[in-house]
Amino acid sequence: MAADAPALTFIALFLPFLGAVLAPFLTRRLKHNAAWLLALAPLAAFLHFCGFLPEIAAGEAATGGYAWAPSFNLSFSWFLDGLSLTFALLITGIGTLIVVYSGGYMKGHPDQGRFLAFILLFMGAMLGLVVSDSFLMLFVYWELTSLTSFLLIGFDHEREAARRAALQALVVTGAGGLSLLAGLVFLWNITGVTQLSLLVHLDGGLRESPFYLAALLLVLGGAFTKSAQFPFHFWLPNAMEAPTPVSAYLHSATMVKAGVYLLMRLNPVMGATPAWEILLPFFGGITLISGTLLAVRQTDLKLMLAYTTMASLGLLVMLTGFGSAHAVEAAMLYLVAHSLFKGALFMVAGTVDHETGTRDVTRLGGLCAAMPVTFGAALLAALSMGGLPLFFGFLAKEEIYAALWAGNPRAVFFTILALIGNALMFAVAFAVALKPFLGAPVETPKHAHEGPPSLWLGPAVLAALGLLGALFSGIAHRYVSSPMASAVMDDAVTIDITTVPHLGMPLLLSVITVLLGALVYWRLGDARALMARMLENLGPGPDRGFDHFVSDLVRFSVAVTRFIQPGRLEIYITVTFVLLALTLLVPPVVFGELPGMPAWPDGILVQEAAFFLIAVIGIVAVLRARDRLTAIVSLGIQGFAVAVLFLLFGAPDLSFTQFMVETLSVVILALVMTRLRLSPADHRPAGQLFVDATIAAACGIGFTLLLLKSVEAPFDTLLTDFFNAYSKVVAHGANVVNVVIVDFRGTDTLGEIAVVMITGLAVLALIRVRAGRKGDVK
């Protein structure tokens, strides 16, 4: 059995992907019932990971994997300790319920198969993220969750709001992903390890590194964007454009916790420094307060929950960075509690929306008779979220207050932050769970009735777990909370808080929280109006800023493109030759490598001088040609002069080829040019002529100098000697040039022939295009 374990874990990690592949086919066959079958994939993975619980609870860690590119020290490897196992269980467990829920929620939707495939794809990515051992795997899965999140938020891609939200989430989390990559490269460079399992047990070295702060900021860039920390929070509420199962799963229970996971994972090696203990609580605290304040203002069930999720993430970041084992324990409890109650409440919100046609809390009421099971689940989840005794949320809140209340001024400050945040979350929790269900029934767009089992199963199970986890807190702590906290502290930690209240400061703070929360709930309308007024005074937030950013980016790209590519060939050619001239002239001048003054060659033969002169005359005549005939004839003159020069300097083969090619060129030119118009005079104004002539002269001088310099150097005859020595002996040919072409470099010649052939085809095609068009007109 033990030998099979790595293979089984590997399969468990890929089961969601398998489910994603099958989803479209199964949905086509079984309609919405396919979800029940597809839920087996995460369920099997969940059960497999449950098998690790005793081992992990005993304080061990499970690693495994397969070598992938050993020469680069890369492997597909996983690392299961208390932290990653808890995450894996949350992902697969809640994932199972979400898949079932999606079946009911998306019933009858034409793209249900696509939706389930995306959800399962995300699940596989998220599962891979939390169990990854190697940095590279972590990064790849991290980006994969961003991509699948993009697909899910933009699922309803015919609405602009969904497209915008999807793009926004992708840009923000994608940029964070790049930041994380840079951070991981830093970590690797500082420590020399590429595996988390080795990194977390590292004895110092990282914190003392001069690059510690850079690495920390880059990692935080990844974690804060993913976990929607202020000021990167704005994408999360917009992500509520996604169908509700997505909001429940990605944007409350799992993906947004990836950033928190990363921080907790790195706490043993990066934590306990001043930077860590200032940055994390500071940004976490701001996120907590702004999230809860914004949540109070909303009337949309999903948006209320989205902002409290943001606040909860802030609270988790604050606790992780607070710098005591106690705070980490509190964070563990709160993380689990939050995943349970927030997932449940989101699904409740979705069910209410699905059954009544609205999720505006002011237009809902009295649903408890019509939807008793949903109401029960909502109530249980809200009690946990509000942190009332007997529920897991209560344990978390007690622990939070116990950890934060340490008596010093800093602690008092953060205690007050937590108090305000928790009180407001209490109010929002009950606004979501009670307002739609109690009071007089309100007319809704659809006639309300209880949803099918697939819609209430998920919230009911999660809400019940919130109760059971607290009642049997011993088991929960032993298998989940304690191993998790031990992993984050890299030290054995035992959590033993129970649901029996102890008299003391934490309990007093809890009571104040509940009283304050109840007060806000009672006067929710006033609080909402107050917040709306406050926000109006604050002006536009980062969300508007994103719109500006995107449109400015497009405008900027257009401006750059139009500057670089104005669409005028003249400019492209001018830039090319100016750069060519600079490349040729600047380095020799800067490095003092100009050629010396060459000696005047003695013994120039008359025929050589004559053909030199003819070539020059040909060039000048081409430049000054005022009609077609002169241009063609003078082009021929310089060509033939070059051919004769080849002949005079021992290259008869070249000479013959050049003669042939020049003759052909002149003939073809004469044929074609009679149909072309060559301007009688140069069209360029005098100033332009001067500039162009300068560029041309610079290029010409550059090439002359280059050639003078290169013939100054001694000639390397290695290749020449080779061909001279072997062309007769090996290739049995006396004409060395021909032997090189057809034998030694025969393949090159084949390529050359291919070029000529392709050119011929292209010429033919160009001429035929017109014939075809004329045929069409007829």
Add this chain to the structure above:
Amino acid sequence: MEPLFAVLIGLFFAAAVYLMLSKHTVRILLGIVLLGNGVNLTLFTAGRLTREVPPIIPAGMDALPAGAANPLPQALILTAIVISFSFFAFLLVLTYRAYQELGTDDTDEMRLAEPRDEQLPPMGY
């Protein structure tokens, strides 16, 4: 002789660049022909010049005697002449067809691919 050739080659390049900087496709074409010759002469000169003796192994000998021309640049140039001729032929036909279709040989007027008043891309999502 090499320095003299270097000057002639400079002249070839200067004339070619000057013609290619023009807006008229026919002049650009003439420039490209000159450029091809300039490049071939550069290769030829860089391989050093030898008067009159072609690189052909005399009958009864196994290797080329000293004093013959360098065969390597010649082999390269032979290929280059043919390729530049193909290039020239293709460009000539292209120029001709462009002139027929667009009624102009001024490259500034040829704006089919990059129109002058191109619309801004969509600013939304």
